[in-house]
Amino acid sequence: MNYEPRMMEAEAPLGLSDGTRRRRRWPIVVAIIVVALLALGAVRLMTAKPAADAVDSKAQIPPVTVLVPGQTMVAHAISATGSLAARVDMPVGVVGEGGLVRQVYVQPGTWVRAGQLLASIDRSVQAETAASLAAQIKVAQADANIAQSELDRARALVDRGFISKADLDRKGATRDGALARVKVAQAQLAETQARNGRLDIRAPASGLVLTRSIEPGQVVGAGSGVLFRIAKDGEMELRAALGQSDLARVAVGNSAQVTPVGSTQVFAGHIWQVSPVVDPQTRQGIARIAVSYNPAIKPGGFASANIMSGQAPAPLLPQSAIQSDDKGNFVYIVNARNEVVRVPVTVGQVSDAGASIASGLTGSERVVAQAGAFLNPGQKVTPILQNKRN
Known part of the structure; x- marks a missing residue:
């Protein structure tokens, strides 16, 4: 009897019922569940990270389009500059x-x-001189006519013995002198007329x-x-200055395209003369390119030319594959490890078919055809071979 009252007295100050104690346990249970869930998520995240890293690594390797250009017969062009002038x-x-x-x-x-x-x-004085000489011809011709008449009469009388043979000879000489004076006057008039004609330009x-x-x-x-x-x-020409090596590769008849400075027009021409000597100071010679008359071609002006000097095999690339910076022209190729490699190149003839590569490539490389500006040397890529050049 004494135990129960003590128990009740001990619990009474707490003032807590069974329902209250249950409510106080819930936050603790929830906290335990949250901690357990976080631990489980951490375990799963650590387990899945290697797989995700592998997926991300694959996603970071970009695909690029490459082509193998091979060798194509392209026209070999020589670039030159010079002055425009009249051909003759x-x-x-x-x-x-x-x-x-x-x-x-x-x-x-x-x-x-x-x-x-x-x-x-002005020829007023010369005209009067010519008129005077023309009059002298008439005077000399009249004297010659009289001398001829006297000679004819003397011949008729010599047979009758009225005129001696010596008189006949003198009259013949007189006639010949008169005819000669006519010719002298005619020659003087012709000379004066020729001089007068030279006054006309x-x-x-x-x-x-x-x-x-x-x-x-x-x-x-x-x-x-x-x-x-x-x-x-009206024939014009471009006097193109060529280096000694280029001069040796051109010949009379080679076709050329001439573009005057400040104009977008291109004029067809051909080499009609190649200099037989090379300037010892500049080591250059002149190839004279004949072009037809056009108002845009002004003698004394400056122009550039592309001279075709035969065909040669060379890699042919689309212009999108060729990059350029302050170091010059270059292309990106993909090596055996699928890494991007920068290769400097020299661009040759450029046409609608593409740009020929004069040096830097053999044609067997895998060349990045597009989007090379977004790549960096040494970068890993996934090459996709292009079968046909764009």
Whole structure:
């Protein structure tokens, strides 16, 4: 009887019922469950990490398209620069003694024909001299006619004995002298007319007038220099400077493409002359490339040219495969370990078919065809062979 009251007295101060004690146990149970779940997740994460790392490693190796270019017959081109000029540049000056310029008939850019009058010089004095000589011819001809008549009459009388043989000879000599004076007067007139004709400045051949340095009222003479420059038949040329090795690879007849500086037009031409000597200072020679007339081709200007000098086998790549930086042109190839390797190259002829590689590749390499700008040397890649060049 005394035990139960003591127990009740001991528990009474706590004031806790069975339901209250159960509620206080729940947070502890939940905490234990959370800790157990976290431990289980950590175990699973540690178990799955190697597999995930393997998957991520595979995902980081990018696929790239590669091609094996091989060898293709491509036209071998030589690049050169030079000055534009008339193929045959004809200077025109004063042929005769000159004088006062009366009129100029052409301007630069005018097409002229052979013998066409370019300018005329005053000839008033020369015209009077020619008229005087023409009159002298008539006088000499009249004297010759009289001498011939007297000779004819003397021949009729010599048989009758009225005129001696000696008189007949003298009259014959008189007639011959008169005829000679006629010829002298005719020759003097012809000379004067030829001199007068040289006062006209005429085109020596058909072509295009390039320059004019003469005006009406100007006095010109033998020391006046070049008054007109004419490009014969309007033909132009590029005087391309080539190194000694390149000069040895070109020949007369090789085709070329000429592009004047500042123009996008390309003009077809051909080599018509190769310099037989090399400048000992520059080690260069001149290949003269003939091109047809076009207003965009201006003598004295500068132009570039691509000269075709036969065909040779070379790797042919799409332009997307060729990269460039401050060190020059290069391509990326994939080696046997599927690693990216940078290879410097020299680009040859570029056409719609692609760009030929003059040096740096043999054609057996696996060349990255596209997206090379996103790769780095030594990077691992998954090569995908391209069967057909784009």
